[in-house]
Amino acid sequence: MVRLKRFIQQVLFLEILSGMAATFKHLFVRPITIQYPHEKRVLPNGYRGFIALLRYDDGTEKCVGCDLCEAACPSRVITVISAEVEGQPLKRYAKEYTMDMTRCVFCGLCVEACPVNALGMTKEYEYATYDKRNLKLNKEQLLTLGDRAFPVRETRVEFQHPHAAFFNVAHRGYPAK
């Protein structure tokens, strides 16, 4: 009986027909394709894309040239050359700040390490280029990237005497002024 049933199934191509029914059903399933260059995914918050330098609302750079990001970076992307602010011997800034993005692994440790929140991770991921030297970003490029990706800036708070502060920023949990 079972053999007869199998024989009939084979003669009528029942298994092939059920397979064809499955493929036919999928003709009407909406494709999940995203037409990439034309439509883009909405990225989640906390996406780790290109790294950018940020500014305060009055346009001054946040970075104080402390080198902690360079120390934290596992793949030695960041090079900081620190310098004194002229006439304010206790204040420092980054004279040069280069990021070799060809080596970056987008771990975000530099952003974690920054004591003044001068670094931010943007949602930019389209950095294909014909010349990989273009991926070695200097301070200007990093700042423009930050201006583009973070239009809302943090307000700058002077909480101590200008000559007494190492960090020119209000820390979280630190009394303002």
Added chain:
Amino acid sequence: MIDIALNLIVVLVTIGVVMVTVLLHVAYLTYFERKILGWMQDRMGPMEVGYHGLLQPIADGLKLFFKEDIVPAQANKIIFTLAPILVLVPALIGFAVIPFGRDSIHIFGLTFRPYVTDINIGILYILAFASIGAYGVLWGGWASNNKYSLLGGLRSAAQVISYELSLGLAIVGVLLMAGSLSLVKITEAQGGGLLHWFILPQFVAFVIYLISAIAETNRLPFDLPEAESELVAGFFTEYSGMRFAFFFLAEYANMILVSCIATILFLGGWHAPFEALGFIPPVLWFVVKVYFFLFFYIWIRGTLPRLRYDQLMMFGWKVMIPLALANILVTSAVLYFVRV
């Protein structure tokens, strides 16, 4: 003298129209196939060139046309060059006897018929040329001087021979019922609606024909001659550019040809299924039926995996041919008793 010249013009124009239409359909069949396969796999298919990728076949054609033409150093150059032509010409020449519609068109006192010619051995002519196409594949495989190509060519030869038998035998039932080898006469014998189509009395032959036709055109699940995962691309591994395009065109032209024959033999050609639907032009009915078969082939391709070689041969020789022979026996016996 003027009569001959006018006749020549009529024939040439008909041939031109048929060729251009067929090649256009061949080009867009590739688009059709990619779209449907895409949808079946929850993808979109070509979307970039033109609206929803409508210009994709043109872009592909241009690309193939401008590609470098490479002939392998160790290849037999004459046969290597001849093989694509030998594959493409038989595929296109078969369309000469296909009746696409019912009505002739009269312009300037000239009569344009809906077929190039109506010879009384139409179906035999197509089968003969289909067999010649197998030589092209075999030559292409041999002349490339490449083990994968040779294996593909050999497989193709074995497969085409095995399945051409059952294909030819499946057709015999229809020929017995129609009483003619001419495709026009076969179409006319099926007039008068759905119930007169040969698909009903010849259903077994229809199924055998469908299966053998897939094997004849080397398409999935019988695409062993070009099995990518085993033979790179089979007999056209070494071909590129325009020569590759010839093989490609031939494959799709063969698909359309086989669908046209299936339409004429089993689905009543240009006849409408019901008398009430007779107001729709016969050519349209023909095209709709042909596209039904083309869709079916793509559907099969989207569903089934490739057969193993021994399964293919066993199925061809032990199942299809006995069935086709039995079908001929039953058909001829019934016809003998009905007609007498």
